[in-house]
Amino acid sequence: MTLLTVLCFAALSRRLAMSVVTMPIVFTALGYGGFLAGAELFPKDAEFEILHLLAEITLVLVLFSDASQVRFHHLRMSGGIPARMLLIAMPLSIVLGTLVAHWVSPDQPWALALLVAAILTPTDAALGQAVVSDASVPGELREGIAVESGLNDGLALPVVIIAALAAAEASGVMADGPDNLIAFGMAQITLGPLAGAAVGALAALVMDLAVRRKWVTESYRGIYFLSTAFLCFIAAELIGGNGLIAAFVGGLTFGNMRKSASKFVSEFMESEGQLLTMATFLIFGMVLAPAGLDHASWKTVVLAIAFLTAVRIVPVVLSLTGTKLRWRDKLFLGWFGPRGLASILFALLVAEGFDIPGMDEVIACMVLTVLISIVLHGASAFPIVRAFSKDTSDDSEMAASR
Numbered sequence: 190m191t192l193l194t195v196l197c198f199a200a201l202s203r204r205l206a207m208s209v210v211t212m213p214i215v216f217t218a219l220g221y222g223g224f225l226a227g228a229e230l231f232p233k234d235a236e237f238e239i240l241h242l243l244a245e246i247t248l249v250l251v252l253f254s255d256a257s258q259v260r261f262h263h264l265r266m267s268g269g270i271p272a273r274m275l276l277i278a279m280p281l282s283i284v285l286g287t288l289v290a291h292w293v294s295p296d297q298p299w300a301l302a303l304l305v306a307a308i309l310t311p312t313d314a315a316l317g318q319a320v321v322s323d324a325s326v327p328g329e330l331r332e333g334i335a336v337e338s339g340l341n342d343g344l345a346l347p348v349v350i351i352a353a354l355a356a357a358e359a360s361g362v363m364a365d366g367p368d369n370l371i372a373f374g375m376a377q378i379t380l381g382p383l384a385g386a387a388v389g390a391l392a393a394l395v396m397d398l399a400v401r402r403k404w405v406t407e408s409y410r411g412i413y414f415l416s417t418a419f420l421c422f423i424a425a426e427l428i429g430g431n432g433l434i435a436a437f438v439g440g441l442t443f444g445n446m447r448k449s450a451s452k453f454v455s456e457f458m459e460s461e462g463q464l465l466t467m468a469t470f471l472i473f474g475m476v477l478a479p480a481g482l483d484h485a486s487w488k489t490v491v492l493a494i495a496f497l498t499a500v501r502i503v504p505v506v507l508s509l510t511g512t513k514l515r516w517r518d519k520l521f522l523g524w525f526g527p528r529g530l531a532s533i534l535f536a537l538l539v540a541e542g543f544d545i546p547g548m549d550e551v552i553a554c555m556v557l558t559v560l561i562s563i564v565l566h567g568a569s570a571f572p573i574v575r576a577f578s579k580d581t582s583d584d585s586e587m588a589a590s591r
Contacts, residue, residue, distance in 0.1 A: 211567035212463075213316050213470045213529060217560070220474020230475055240472060241541035244534045247465045249436045251530060252346070253418035255339040256440030270329055271336035273508040274522070279341055281504035282310050283348060289495050293488050294550070300355035301547055307348040308536055308551065309496045309558055313529030314338035316566045320525060325578035329514075333522060342531035343437030347378045350431060353539045360546045380430030382438040385421045389442030392417040400449040417443060433538075466530060473533050473559065481556025484549040493557035497565070501526040521573065527566035528558050 223230075231239045286306030291299055314321045314334050321335050351374050396413060399405040405413065421439030422432035502523030509519045536555040540548050 211316060211563070211570070212467060213563045214567050216467050216470040217474035217478065217563055220471040220476075221478055222474075223471075224475045224479050228475070230472065236476065237541050240476065240537055243468070243472070244537040244541075245433070247469055247530075248433055248534045248538070249418050249422050250415070250465060251534075252343050252433060252437040253421065253440035253443075254414075256343055256437050257414075257444035259336055259339045259441065259444065261445055270333035270509065270512065270514070270522070271340075273512070274333055274337045274505060275340055275344065277508035278504040279310060279337075279344065281507065282500055283307060283345070285504060286310060286496060286500045289500055290492060293491055294547075297547055298356060298359040300352055300359050301545070301551070304349065304352035304356050304539065304545075305492065305551055305554055306496075306500075307345050307352050308532050308539070308555055309492075309500075309528060311342040311345045311528070311531035311535070312338050312526040313531060314527070316527035316529045316563060316570075320570050320573060323574045323578075325574055327518070327577070330518060330522060334525060342535075343434070343441075345531070346431075346434055346437065346535075349535050349539065350374065350377055350434075353543045353545065356545050356547075357543045376429045377431040378434060380428050381425040381432065381434035382430070384425035384428055384430050385435030385438035385440075386442045388417065388421045388424050388435070389439035390446055392420070392439075393443045393446035397448050469530055469533055470563075473556075477533065477537070477552065478556050478560065480549075481553040484553040485557055486550075486553070489550060489554040489557050492554045493561055496558050497526075497528070497562055524569075525566065525573070528555075528562045532559055 230236075283303070283306045286309060287299070287302045290302035290305045291297070294302070312334075320326055321331050321338075323331075354374050392413075396405070396410070417439065418436055421435040425432045425435030502520065505523035505526070506519045509522065512519075514522075532555050536552055539545070540552060545551075
């Protein structure tokens with residue numbers, strides 16, 4: 190049934206791209222339907238261990254490939270919109286989200302509130318691909334969304350790790366004392382980037398040399414790309430750093446230092462990357478959604494709505510103050526912050542890697558946020574594109590009549 194759905198979705202992908210039916214909606218529904226039918230993806234006793242491994246593999250590839258497509262000069266493009274959204278709006282969203290989460294659940298430690306905010310802040314532009322791929326939407330807005338989505342998961346990752354460590358320590362479930370916790374956290378967020386930068390830089394130099402000397406065939410560039418991502422991860426883990434942060438920094442370094450053509454990166458994102466995303470939303474619908482809905486409450490509903498609206502929109506609008514964007518464009522950038530892949534994978538990793546009391550509620554909050562986002566952002570993407578297209582047509586007609 191799953192393979193048949195993949196086949197049908199691929200065959201109808203162009204038509205579906207012009208509708209409100211998105212890939213996350215289809216595969217989440219398929220996964221939840223499988224749950225209702227009593228289907229099992231993995232043995233129950235090893236389910237979360239397998240999911241943890243799959244989440245880790247997917248995150249390594251997503252973090253590396255997303256980062257490798259972003260150039261540092263992109264942050265300065267479009268009036269500095271991407272830089273403002275990443276360096277001003279994102280920290281403000283984490284702070285505001287932490288305050289809201291603690292206000293809703295004042296009996297929980299601040300570290301857990303920070304963890305919720307860090308998991309739910311990264312965005313996933315794939316939930317409304319029509320917005321970032323349609324030329325009707327102004328280029329500066331599409332660029333802002335694409336660059337933000339490509340980098341904010343990697344920038345949020347250190348906060349997720351530190352918050353998870355602090356929440357475990359505050360709950361008394363870690364054996365290490367505060368000194369060890371600080372040392373471990375510092376090693377994770379310093380040695381990881383160092384390993385990633387070293388591997389990414391060396392891999393870029395070797396690739397350029399191989400291309401110049403014509404040592405490498407086109408088909409093997411993709412294999413080289415995948416191998417580099419996992420090598421960043423392994424190198425960091427061997428020296429005590431965080432492999433996921435290393436994959437992100439390695440992708441940034443590899444992408445910005447490489448001088449040869451990068452067609453294989455976009456091809457990966459359009460093929461293997463899409464399959465990984467389909468699998469993630471299928472697992473989300475079959476395993477995480479049922480578990481999260483079982484622990485849903487009025488608190489998790491309030492948090493989900495808050496993170497999709499005020500916690501996102503207010504910081505984005507504030508960060509864009511002083512730009513030449515119209516209010517409509519600022520509100521659009523604030524609204525279009527769909528939550529998806531990164532939030533799912535971060536929650537999976539923390540749930541399996543840390544024994545934190547209250548994690549069921551965190552999963553429930555993530556599930557509700559992603560479910561609402563899948564529907565609202567997926568359904569609103571095409572109408573937004575049509576609205577921009579109408580404005581473009583109206584402007585053209587006015588210009589022609591003058």
